[in-house]
Amino acid sequence: MTLSVFIDGAAGTTGLEIADRLAGRPEFNLVVLDEARRKDDAARAQALNDADFVILCLPDDAAKAAVGMIRNPRTRVIDASSAHRVAPGWTYGFPEVIGHEAIAGARLVSNPGCYPTGFIGLVAPLVRAGLLPADWPYVCHAVSGYSGGGKALIARFEADADIAFRAYGLALGHKHVPEMQAHAGIAHAPVFAPAVVPAHRGMLVEVPLHLAMMPDAGSPEALRAALHDFYADSAVVQVVDDQPDELLLRASMAPVDTLTLRVLAAQDGTQGRLIAILDNLGKGASGAAVQNLNIMAGLPETAGLRL
Template sequence: MPAPTLFIDGEAGTTGLEIREKLADVPGIEVRSIDPALRKDPAARRDMMASVDLVVLCLPDAAAKESVALASELGADAPKILDASTAYRVDPAWTYGFAEMAPGQAQAIAGAARVSNPGCYPTGAIALLRPLVEAGLVPRDFPVTINAVSGYSGGGRQMIEAYEAGTAPAFELYGLTLEHKHVPEVQGYSGLSRRPIFVPSVGNFRQGMLVSVPLHLDALPGAPKAAELEAALSAYYPQGGLVSVLPTAGETRIEPQALNGTDALELRVFANEAMRHALLVARLDNLGKGASGAAVQNIRLMLGLA
């Protein structure tokens, strides 16, 4: 039986390069590349799409939509598509590629023709919030605030170049219009009916991420203890998977880079019961479970290799 074939449209970008590198460790996949001189040639790209089983789009939103249109011209011969942009993440015709998000999600990805790869920030936020919303511990209309910090590799070419040239600040908040493009994705898949406030930031380190959600416990229904939130998270995610719920064990600090180079996602519930405050924290590599690692996981599922 021939090996499944794959084409990365946009393989020269950060995510594309990371996916290509990770696929080198996955046996049984043939990765095909287009002549660099033809990377923007629609006919050449369409011909390449017709020759493979799966196309991975590592492109800006507008370019990703153009590629999907090219693939659609192939009709019954169109390949499966995994899109790493934000273009289709809340499109009901696409399957959301967060395999651990819900029971049966991995199977849905495996059977889908078109899958949207999750964003790095939403991966952490959804992992923290969805189980608590489904358990009724956090109401769907609860006013949620999400704070997050990422390494600069998630910010695109200009940000990467600025940090690596030493011209960027050590730390900065951004997205201060409070209309970050990840918000609809977070709201939709976490199950919130009220739009959350999302405040992203970037630090002077290449990769790594922390996503945090502060909560007033007495403002939640039934005034739960933080241990109840931790128990709900632990019950939601099977042991031994990529998503793990860890006790804080007296920790009073947490840094964002400990999972770099892995596809793991760690969840913790910090608390001060005397003050009735809790802090949900997700830690991940923004280029691992937050981008290329999630993409390879989805590639394996879509090609029947998982």
């Protein structure tokens, strides 16, 4: 049986990468609107209601409006925007953390944000295991390639080769923070310090830890072992044990849908650094959407992914 998929916002970066991952897969038939019809609400409404699956690659308000245009209980939705990541009635689309069964049976799935994927992937399993305190004031530092900022930021970086580093979210209260707090299972909103570097794709997310000051915190070895156990059955999330002198993001990074986690620590174990590396357009966006689509459609989870 061939399932129909409509990508609303297919001309954007995330939509294009999703379509690329679905190309040549006989399980799916992509519903495509031409340039004029994709901006026509009547044509979009028909596509939204006719498709078996809809993937929304839209700004938040447009994503909410698109959901409101779906008038039937049959169409299943994956929203790649941040509009529904903590909304009632939506299942958070991080199968390794939320559970594959929850996603398989969901009608409405919110795709995780790219930065939160790294933060939650590191912190949630360790809080659940009681190896990190839920009520600690966590900090998250992160850098991303500029493709995650949409067409305007892509154009800005590609037009101005003199930009070496862009720190933003300086007023705090970034829209990713509620998602990070809720799905990591922590009591306080983390201090989130995001930045953009002059690379098209790639992302490094770091959570520094004062382990000696944390009540009941596990040792670096215990943290690492717990992550290994938690992701033991995952073909997408990798936990590695090396302790490198440096970690690099390269401007030539190829598309990849994995998430790589590390626990780095001082020799005496008093301080640690949890680090996640991923492709902000892969497991941070399009790859995650395809992974969720596969699960919802009852297909092999990694079909079409770049692992």
